[in-house]
Amino acid sequence: MSDPVRPWLSGKTGTNDEGRAAVGTARPWLTIVGIGDGGVSSLSGEAMDALDNAATIFGGARHLAFLGDTRAETVVWETPFADALGRLLERAGTPTVVLATGDPMWFGVGASLARHVSPDEMLVLPAPSAFSLAAAKLGWPIQNASCLTVHGRPVDQISRHLFPGEKLLILSENGGSPREIARLLTSRGFGQSRLTVMEHLGGERERIRATVAAGYDLGDDEADLNLVAVTCVAGRAATPRPTVAGLPDDAFVHDGKMTKRTLRALAIAALEPMPGALLWDLGAGAGSIAVEWLRAAPRVRAIAIEPKSERCAMIAENAATLGVPELFIVDGKAPEALAGLDQPDAIFIGGGLSDGVFDAAWDALKPGGRMVAHAVTLESEAILLDLHGRLGGELMRVAIDRAEPVGPFRGFRPSMPVIHWHVTKPNPRPGQAG
Structure with a gap:
């Protein structure tokens, strides 16, 4: 005997390894319908058919008010999202509709649901976005x-x-x-x-x-x-900041513990920020490396690890001022503070090379990931010399002289040299342990 609720199913339902509903269907069980402020009168015939055939309709209170009388069970989309998601996935295998504003895949619920429902189980019918x-x-x-x-x-x-x-x-x-x-x-x-x-x-x-x-x-x-x-109209007080690495040092609040402009631009170039990549900034100081990483490419993430609370406050201020408030700040000392963090694609070590920090960071770095470290003391320089000898990469000594007043004249004054080392972690060969 056929199931009157889901006559269009042609397979078994189950769950895949990621907990998403796995349904063998002739058509998706979930339809996400974009709806504008004009209500149901603006919907296509296909969207109206989905609503007519739905056993359950999820949506905000405003969306559901557009429907009027319906045979379907209506569920107000609740918060937190995890609770609402669980209720939705319980309907896997039955015709279900989610109402969303405009284009569900553009800053909408469709983008979130796509992480939990496979594309062949989901039909998206967008309306014009806002x-x-x-x-x-x-x-x-x-x-x-x-x-x-x-x-x-x-x-x-x-x-x-x-x-x-x-x-x-x-x-x-x-x-x-x-x-x-x-x-x-x-x-x-x-x-x-x-x-x-x-x-x-x-x-x-x-x-x-x-x-x-x-x-x-x-x-x-x-x-x-x-x-x-x-x-946008820039007034006299405006200081537009480019997204290219190497912002002026005075763009940041800092106490002197900060990778300066020239070395920062070099470090960001060596870290190679790419869309979606994650950076660990160890011994972040003012957070300048993490901030510039986040400004350099779309959808990148960064975690700044800094053991001094007053510097963590400066990192948060710099992140907000420069438009990257999503920077995640860990108030703690490496390597202990690294436990449980997402595996990084790139790591910058600006300080604290001793005490097992490098070994823990290197182990955590993804194969193919980039490691950049700077040293200014003889002790940390010796560590980088040893690492370069063992792991290769590129090692350079950067000394910068800046023109400054000397009485009524000008002269070049040298700054403290910095050792810069960067290396890419090898990918293990087939059959070789990582």
């Missing part, structure tokens, strides 16, 4: 704008996208986000930037208003569903 709707209203070529979100993310991240003339499209967390964004822009010297707050795009309650960041005057009635478009 970015697309906003760009159409403004006449902005969307490829020339930076599309960002502060939904569930710190507003400080916007700082690394502040350049004269840059156009930003920013998804808000709630009705308070536009004012918070205006406050950030003003604090960074971009107070004359033009803000366009766009609420309920594509719906009956659509409202579009413009103001200037420093004189934000749109009141306190902004809708929670809004997007902020920013045309």
Whole structure:
């Protein structure tokens, strides 16, 4: 006898090794439907069929209100996400719909679900994203704008996208986000930037208003569903920072324990930041290496390990100011503080080469990963000389002379030389233990 709830299943259900539902189906059991503020009237026939055939429909309270009467069980998408995800995966094998705002794969729930549900089990039916709707209203070529979100993310991240003339499209967390964004822009010297707050795009309650960041005057009635478009205007107090490595030393708050500009640029180049890669910055000091790593490539991650709490506070301040508040800071001393951290693709050791730090770091580094270490004392220099002899790589002694006043004249004053060593960890040969 056929199952009236899932007549289109043609295989067995089970679970794969990652805990995701494994379903042999003629079509996916999960459909993620993007819906705009126009409600169900804006949905395609395919999306309407998915809703009509669903046994369960997940969505926010606003999304579910669009449905009216339905035979399906409706479940309000709850927080934390892990709880809601568990309830969703329990429906594996039955026709299930998740309603999401706009394009579910662009800063949406679809991107999160894709980490737990395989592509052949999931059908995504996107609606126009808020970015697309906003760009159409403004006449902005969307490829020339930076599309960002502060939904569930710190507003400080916007700082690394502040350049004269840059156009930003920013998804808000709630009705308070536009004012918070205006406050950030003003604090960074971009107070004359033009803000366009766009609420309920594509719906009956659509409202579009413009103001200037420093004189934000749109009141306190902004809708929670809004997007902020920013045309950046740099004032005299603005200090736009390029994403290329080697920011000026005065871009950082520090107590002198910091890799200086020239050596920092050399270190970042040798660490080779690539999209998605993870860096450990050991003995991070002011966090300048970790901060510049995060600014250098998309989707990279960094962990700064620093044993002094006052320096950890400086690292956090530098990360926020320079637009990388996602930097993860560990207040602890290596090698003990390394336990349980995700395996890195690159490691920088700016201090503390003794006490087993290198051995623990080298063991943790992924095959093919990059190791960079600097030394300024004779003791740490001796360690690097030995490591270079055993492991190879490139070793150099960097001495920089800077022009400084000498009475009424100028002269070159040498700085303390630094030993720079970088090496790539070999990949084990087939059949060879790693």
